[in-house]
Amino acid sequence: GAVVSQHPSWVICKSGTSVKIECRSLDFQATTMFWYRQFPKQSLMLMATSNEGSKATYEQGVEKDKFLINHASLTLSTLTVTSAHPEDSSFYICSARDAERETGDTQYFGPGTRLTVL
Amino acid sequence: SQQGEEDPQALSIQEGENATMNCSYKTSINNLQWYRQNSGRGLVHLILIRSNEREKHSGRLRVTLDTSKKSSSLLITASRAADTASYFCATAVTGGGNKLTFGTGTQLKVEL
Numbered sequence: 433g434a435v436v437s438q439h440p441s442w443v444i445c446k447s448g449t450s451v452k453i454e455c456r457s458l459d460f461q462a463t464t465m466f467w468y469r470q471f472p473k474q475s476l477m478l479m480a481t482s483n484e485g486s487k488a489t490y491e492q493g494v495e496k497d498k499f500l501i502n503h504a505s506l507t508l509s510t511l512t513v514t515s516a517h518p519e520d521s522s523f524y525i526c527s528a529r530d531a532e533r534e535t536g537d538t539q540y541f542g543p544g545t546r547l548t549v550l
Numbered sequence: 551s552q553q554g555e556e557d558p559q560a561l562s563i564q565e566g567e568n569a570t571m572n573c574s575y576k577t578s579i580n581n582l583q584w585y586r587q588n589s590g591r592g593l594v595h596l597i598l599i600r601s602n603e604r605e606k607h608s609g610r611l612r613v614t615l616d617t618s619k620k621s622s623s624l625l626i627t628a629s630r631a632a633d634t635a636s637y638f639c640a641t642a643v644t645g646g647g648n649k650l651t652f653g654t655g656t657q658l659k660v661e662l
Contacts, residue, residue: 436592438592464648466649466650468652474654474655475638475652475653475654475655476593476638476652477652478649478650478651478652481647481649523590525592525593527593527650529648537580537581537583537598537642537648538583538595538598539583539595539648539650540595541585541592541593541594541595542592543591543592544590544591544592546590
């Protein structure tokens with residue numbers, strides 16, 4: 433149980449285009465999902481917290497108009513990188529928290545999406 | 551800024567040996583979690599230890615937490631080549647709303 437999927441697993445796009453990444457909790461409901469980015473050989477940096485039915489909470493330094501987050505249902509959150517540029521190339525990972533489980537503090541991570549902007 | 555600093559940054563051992571990784575953090579926490587990441591993949595949750603716990607075991611994994619020193623260690627016993635991965639500690643800061651702050655990570659290589 434507690435499986436989180438991401439789609440696509442990798443995407444290559446031209447500079448200036450927008451890219452949408454989906455994060456789904458497959459066998460549980462996630463009122464809260466988190467979006468991270470990871471540069472090569474570095475740690476994960478939290479970008480934003482996505483709350484079902486309300487606006488996302490962004491970390492300091494993360495542009496909310498650049499990284500649009502929508503959490504329209506209890507099993508789906510999307511991250512849209514708008515007007516992508518080469519510096520947005522990164523590994524984007526989502527996680528979901530199953531608040532109903534006994535181990536409600538555990539976050540379950542998706543497999544990640546590698547974005548390359550040309 | 552990174553809440554957790556891990557050492558060593560990289561560790562290379564022989565199969566069968568034990569591997570120990572350390573994590574230090576700066577602020578009060580609710581819990582500390584350890585994750586494994588294989589190259590280019592997502593994270594796999596290994597173990598969670600709460601602030602009122604001092605030691606926890608799961609299979610070949612042993613985690614300790616010293617809140618007075620703001621540090622934790624992950625011990626992998628009888629390591630296998632399949633344990634080769636990056637290991638991250640992550641802290642849930644008190645009052646942080648379940649957000650996790652990740653450490654810098656330790657790259658473990660287990661050689662045959």
